[in-house]
Amino acid sequence: MSSTQDDPAAALVLPPYARALGISLHGLEGGLPVLTVGFSSVIEGRPGAFHGGATAGLLENAGYAALRAVLVREGRNPQLKPVNITVQFLAAGKQKQTFAVGRITRLGRRNANIAVEAWQDDRERPIATAILNILMAERD
Amino acid sequence: MSSPKARFNPAEASKFFTKHGHSGWLGLRYRDHGENWVELELPWREDLLGEEDRAVLASGPIVSLMDMASGMSIWTTKGDFTPIATLDLRVDYQRPAKERAAVIGRVECYRTTKSAAFVRGIAHDGDPDDPVAHVAGVFMTIGRDPRQGKVPMGKDAASSAGTGDE
Numbered sequence: 001m002s003s004t005q006d007d008p009a010a011a012l013v014l015p016p017y018a019r020a021l022g023i024s025l026h027g028l029e030g031g032l033p034v035l036t037v038g039f040s041s042v043i044e045g046r047p048g049a050f051h052g053g054a055t056a057g058l059l060e061n062a063g064y065a066a067l068r069a070v071l072v073r074e075g076r077n078p079q080l081k082p083v084n085i086t087v088q089f090l091a092a093g094k095q096k097q098t099f100a101v102g103r104i105t106r107l108g109r110r111n112a113n114i115a116v117e118a119w120q121d122d123r124e125r126p127i128a129t130a131i132l133n134i135l136m137a138e139r140d
Numbered sequence: 141m142s143s144p145k146a147r148f149n150p151a152e153a154s155k156f157f158t159k160h161g162h163s164g165w166l167g168l169r170y171r172d173h174g175e176n177w178v179e180l181e182l183p184w185r186e187d188l189l190g191e192e193d194r195a196v197l198a199s200g201p202i203v204s205l206m207d208m209a210s211g212m213s214i215w216t217t218k219g220d221f222t223p224i225a226t227l228d229l230r231v232d233y234q235r236p237a238k239e240r241a242a243v244i245g246r247v248e249c250y251r252t253t254k255s256a257a258f259v260r261g262i263a264h265d266g267d268p269d270d271p272v273a274h275v276a277g278v279f280m281t282i283g284r285d286p287r288q289g290k291v292p293m294g295k296d297a298a299s300s301a302g303t304g305d306e
Binding site: 015016017019020052061082087 | 160161162186187188189199200204205207225226229233236
């Protein structure tokens with residue numbers, strides 16, 4: 001088990017946009033934060049289904065949370081600048097609790113590549129995945 | 141006794157979309173459209189910030205803006221209201237939006253096939269020649285225009301994703 005200082009959950013502050021969507025921290029998977037959001041009118045696109053933008057918002061936030069968690073462990077606190085996000089929608093997001101966790105595929109000094117998965121009932125059947133490229137600029 | 145259904149009109153449809161669900165919550169507004177494109181606006185809002193200490197919109201709502209403008213550009217191009225699902229959406233961020241600036245998303249549907257639609261567009265905060273982001277996406281038809289009657293699901297459902305047909 002990791003100490004409190006190493007616990008990424010302790011360092012995780014979700015941005016106003018994530019909190020407004022109803023995204024919160026669910027727990028950890030492999031030491032990385034699992035974010036979750038419930039279904040509500042704020043999330044709804046087609047009647048009874050997730051809006052693609054809301055799904056992307058969950059994926060993006062999970063990606064940033066994973067990166068922050070790893071950076072905190074390394075004692076780094078750079079400003080993060082999004083370069084791009086590519087989202088694959090695999091199945092309709094139904095009116096259910098939805099989870100997402102990011103994995104750091106590559107962490108360099110100036111850039112990071114992160115793969116994110118979102119799922120509902122079945123952890124093995126993602127409803128959407130995303131790849132994020134993020135630039136990191138050290139603060140002065 | 142079936143009357144011919146009206147051609148999809150993004151200006152009219154926006155009156156509904158911008159009052160309900162995720163788009164309504166974001167406060168998306170209709171701006172303009174052409175034969176194969178739609179332009180929507182995401183107003184600046186305090187609680188949509190990406191960072192606590194900077195008055196800049198998060199990138200997430202920009203994805204939502206572009207996803208919505210994409211869908212509407214497809215319906216506008218096809219002229220009907222076929223249910224569609226996003227298969228793949230890519231957003232390249234050129235720069236942060238300006239502080240307290242609304243973001244305008246303009247997306248065109250440049251190609252449709254029987255079951256796929258391809259879109260591209262830009263997001264900007266006042267000057268279309270200095271975009272905040274570029275987007276590209278592929279959508280899939282998942283049923284028929286509900287105004288034609290029942291919507292058959294099953295073989296056309298999202299699980300059988302494939303876009304190469306003509």
